[in-house]
Amino acid sequence: MADSGTVSIKAGGKILTADKGSVLMDVFRKNGIGIDAYCGGRGFCRKCAVRFISGAPEPSSEDRRVFTLDQLEKGSRLACRARLFSDAEVETGFREGFEILESYEGESGGDISDSSYVLGIDIGTTTVVMQLAGAESRKARAVRSFLNPQRIYGSDVISRISAAAAGKGGEMRTLITEKLASGYSSIKEELGISDGMVRKACVAANTTMLHLLLGYPAQGLGTYPFRPHSLKYEERDLGTVLDGTPNGVVLSVLPGMSAFVGADITAGLVLAGLDEPPAPSLFIDLGTNGEIAVSDGNGILVSSTAAGPAFEGGNISCGTGTVPGAIFKAVYQDGSFITETIRNAPVSGICGTGIIDIMSELVKNGLCDETGRLDGRFHEKGVHLGGDVYFTQKDIREIQLAKSAVCAGLLTLMKKKGLKADDIGALYIAGGFGTKIDIGNAADIGLIPKGLEDRTVVMGNSSLGGAMEFLFTGDRDRFIRTAAGAEEITLSTDDDFSEYYMDCMFFERL
Ligand code: FES
Known part of the structure; x- marks a missing residue:
């Protein structure tokens, strides 16, 4: 029973006590x-x-403003x-808690036993994945995936940088290290192994996530000239990073390229082989930051498109991650949408692949015009997809901005390298949505340049994949060389980009 100055809140399986007048989010x-x-x-x-x-x-x-009267009455x-x-x-x-979401899928299972293991960690702005694999077999033995607990300070890197500038850097560091430590313990427990059996570990993440993990000042990442504290390859003791107690496991921190193009992209570029491509290649990471790269064998151009988290569901009204109930597939048939949800659970939101499908179906069926205006036949809230889930006119605008930024960014980098679509050997798409993206639909909405569908390779989580590649090959110099050799292009001030951006804004009639 709370005293007169406090209240008692039952939530998330816990009983919390808070001062009267506290804001619920702060209490959480x-x-x-x-x-x-x-x-x-x-x-x-x-x-x-x-x-x-x-x-x-x-x-x-x-x-x-955001809830209906009925929802308010029911307590929303x-x-x-x-x-x-x-x-x-x-x-x-x-x-x-931990959940295995869609992620980099290394070879798994089998009954080969390993005498030692390696641990790969990908810290995404939205999702974090840890994977323990056999050092000899290279097979995944255990995976832990969870939503980044720092998201209480905002879903994008800019909010996290602002929170760090407001003195919350230490708290955010504790949030992530505690969760990683508990994930690592639960993996060791599951396999019955000790620290001594973990040969080495490697972490890949964007520049902001690595700054927050290592306790570096992050303020410089948010203001001009956007100078990181460090982008260097480093080696730390894993235990010291996780809970301050050394455990003798060397944690390699992959090198980044800039404030906006981080070690997660270095990992992806090496995994895709953009440092030594057989033919000119393109790379897109459709994560929260939308990084892109172009390589012609004579160097890599990279850029961050500021596409926002639309393809992760971040700024989509009913957008969500790859969680049970998320619509991951949608087809328009006989006047309505037929959807599939993760684990067949009741519709709870729309994840990245579902967003691409819905948008493509709207365009293909003439349900939104080339300017992105939704047909008047739909509910005033937008396209109803079940339960409380709608795809709104505002969502279409978000997709429009994001897909234009990605496609225009690629076209700009290709132009700088003197490349046309026909010259491209492969387009690699990485992102937390796993391998389920429908490339035809991505092309239909103009997310990737025309004509590249048949040369597109979907990689899943290339940040984790690159970290595992590092652990298996031990080719430290390759990662350092790739990060150091890439040239960053700033798109926001580029005339070609502005022109392509306007062109790419339209949805072409199909
Ligand atoms: S965090 Fe409450 S509305 Fe955005």
């Missing part, structure tokens, strides 16, 4: 309950929606706006 943060907060708690992304089973506070003006509130004045029970629906 303090108690380690993860929460999606794309807008960083500013009340407009709706990602922090919860349902009060009892003790709901008065709806805020933001609540009234934004956690970032909900002030707690009475005891309450809250249903979060947030995804916690």
